[in-house]
Amino acid sequence: MTKPALNTRDDIRFLFGNEERRLRDIDPQMTVLNWLRLNERKTGTKEGCAEGDCGACTVILGEPDGMGSMRYRTVNACIQFMPTLDGKQLLTVEHLKSDDGSLHPVQQAMVETHGSQCGFCTPGFIMSLYQLWLDGGEDDRGAINDALAGNLCRCTGYGPIIEAARKAGGISATDPVEQKRRSDIATRLTAMIEGAGMLALEMPVGRYFAPRSSDELAALLVAHPDATVLAGGTDVGLWVTKMLKRLDPIIYIGDVADLKSVREKDGALTIGAGVTYSDAHNALGMIARDVGELVRRIGSRQIRNAGTVGGNIANGSPIGDTPPALIALGARIVLRMGDIRREVALEDFFITYGKQDRAKGEFVESIIVPKPDAGVQFKAYKISKRFDQDITAVLAAFAIRVDGGKVIEFRAAFGGMAGTPMRAKKCETVLIGMDWNEASLNAAQLALTRDFAPMSDMRASKEYRMLVAQNLLTKLFIETTAPEIATRLVGREAAHV
Ligand SMILES: Cc1cc2nc3c(=O)[nH]c(=O)nc-3n(C[C@H](O)[C@H](O)[C@H](O)COP(=O)(O)OP(=O)(O)OC[C@H]3O[C@@H](n4cnc5c(N)ncnc54)[C@H](O)[C@@H]3O)c2cc1C
Ligand code: FES
Ligand code: FES
Incomplete structure (x- = not known):
């Protein structure tokens, strides 16, 4: 039987903009939004709904891409817990202005197109526009709609904001200054985490573990069979912000490297349980165009950047979007407890409302999706x-x-x-x-x-x-x-x- 890792640490390490932070004694279920606004007094990031719907709290998380550079993703700060920042770079609207006070091109474009009235939604829109800018910019109306669908504005109307997206343009992937910046950040983040051990917070208010391998995860879940598994937090986050639940312990699977791959073998895709919708999107779209389109319509860009297919299955919801599609395709899932794995047809996993074929201490390790036969x-x-x-x-x-x-x-x-x-x-x-x-x-x-x-x-x-x-x-x-x-x-x- 695998044993939990002994090498642990109790500080959350991340970059806040370019500033290195190491935080101890943070409530593991404090949201990033509350930390920004209440602890840091960075009030640019707004709270509208506290449930991932309105986008007022949009921030960007950067992670090393494994190839010496960074990749950046918008997420809803209101439903992300602070320890999930470990090993990442957090960017908020406060980080966009230059040192000389000049506005970033996306901010300037919003000013010029009159994209803001009361301004409450504006920081969230700015961050979604900044994401588009980091990705090279976008002119296509459909792609811009897609990037902004998770940001709601009650007064300006979307026309000027869409125009701002077009006007702002984007940074070229081959821009040498940007390439160096990303490479430097990736190096710093990697050095902060490498060999530093697993993040394990054991606070009086609750415990939080972030295993780095599926073996560590399996062992931790055997040791803590009543733990709440946390993947993208797009369901679990709301248990805290809306239902005011205390979760103890939380076991986060977002840092488990071997649950984050999508592999193709013998005409089937194997999707690790930690793969986000955004990362599964292309591969699922290759299985069948309509699965790709379905994934594109799940929540918003922010939700898809965090939420996982594994979470969509494990939550057992009767209205989750991927399960019916995967059942029609004949998908199977791999469940694991300790070193024991079993494979079940996805349709058999759902027993009745609120009850799934998953024992305590067991977790969804991967989802196997066969390609439809010819014809x-x-x-x-x-x-x-x-x-x-x-x-x-x-x-x-x-x-x-x-x-x-x-x-x-x-x-x-x-x-x-x-x-x-x-x-x-x-x-x-x-x-x-x-x-x-x-x-x-x-x-x-x-x-x-x-x-x-x-x-x-x-x-x-x-x-x-x-x-x-x-x-x-x-x-x-x-x-x-x-x-x-x-x-x-x-x-x-x-x-x-
Ligand atoms: C604004 C908003 C819009 C949304 N829109 C949609 C939508 O359009 N369609 C849709 O289907 N859903 C939608 N959702 C729901 C949610 O995004 C999905 O259900 C998502 O797939 C959950 O995945 P997650 O990684 O965020 O899971 P989490 O919130 O981290 O976890 C969900 C549940 O699964 C368990 N879990 C997660 N991973 C595992 C694992 N590997 N093994 C065992 N248990 C596990 C957790 O313990 C928890 O019970 C939306 C949610 C929000 C907030
Ligand atoms: S506050 Fe509305 S999405 Fe976060
Ligand atoms: S400018 Fe008022 S909500 Fe968008």
Whole structure:
């Protein structure tokens, strides 16, 4: 049996701008936002919702990219805990102005386009625009919408801010000054952490461990089977800010290097449980275009930069976006306790509402996603009140193979229709072997009423859910029999509304 690492330290090491910080005696569940505003009196970063929705608290985290440079990502400071800064660089709106007082190009562009009125949302927008600038700038309206979808403005309107994004441009990846700056920061951060041992905070208010390998993680979870596993914190953060929970201990998996890879082998992807949506996006998009599109619509850029596919599965939510899609694709997950691993079909992991096939001390190590066989068409449809940054009311995912007009294979999985993400097995049975026509479509729609008895809640009524699920089968029918008919908003200028 693996043993927890003995080499530990109790200080959180990070760069605040260019300034090295080593913090002790910090409550492990203090949010980055509270630390900035209450401890540092850096009040540029605002609190709007404290639940990752409005973007007023947007900051940038930089991490060494493993190739001698840095990569930067926006996150919501309101739901990130302080110890997760360990080994990273934290940048806030206060870091943008030059020493001589001149504004950064993104700030200047916001001034020139009149992108701010009351100003409350502005620091958050500035940080999202700064991220675009660091990534080289963007002119495409869709890509700008995507980068800004996690920032809400109640007074200016988005037109001037989008114009500011275009006007600000970006820094070239080959700019020698920028390259040197990133390389210097990466070297400093690596030196601060290398050989320094695992971060282990044991405070009277709570404990926090940040293992660096999956063996350390496995051993820690065996030693602390009741610990809260923390990945991106886009669910767990809200337990603290909204439900005022105390979590003790917290075991953070975001620093576990071997859970952060996406590998392709034998026609399947293996996604480590620590891989964020942003990092899984391209690979999942290669499996099937609609999975990529689904991931693009999860939360906002800030949420996708932090949240993980593993967390989306482990939280057991009936309205998580990736599980129905992954179930329709036939995904499996690897669960690990100590040195013992077992593999289960994802659909079997969800037992009933609030209950998953995961023992205490066990964790999700990876997700195995097979590529659809040749001839299989994969479609996924997310229905939510807003197109971006909204939780799903109903999600349908279909993998279908039609040959000679007959349905040869069909897997259908839904979210928001039951207490767990679930396959529609009666609907599948009705269709397989049948001609793919309006009569079989109607039979499949009827079968859905035997598969599911959805409930009403604030997102949708049970009647709406059933009707929309049936209509999504119609959409599948149209897209697989008459692909020339336009059925998607994506790609149109108005796709963000
Ligand atoms: C503003 C906002 C918008 C959102 N929009 C969407 C959306 O559009 N679609 C959607 O599906 N979700 C959405 N979410 C929910 C959330 O982003 C996802 O569920 C996310 O995938 C959770 O992943 P995480 O890494 O942040 O998990 P965490 O919050 O860190 O953890 C979630 C749960 O999983 C457990 N856990 C995490 N990793 C493991 C592991 N490896 N092994 C065992 N247990 C583990 C944790 O203990 C916890 O119970 C949104 C959340 C917010 C705040
Ligand atoms: S305060 Fe609204 S997203 Fe953080
Ligand atoms: S300028 Fe007032 S909320 Fe955006």
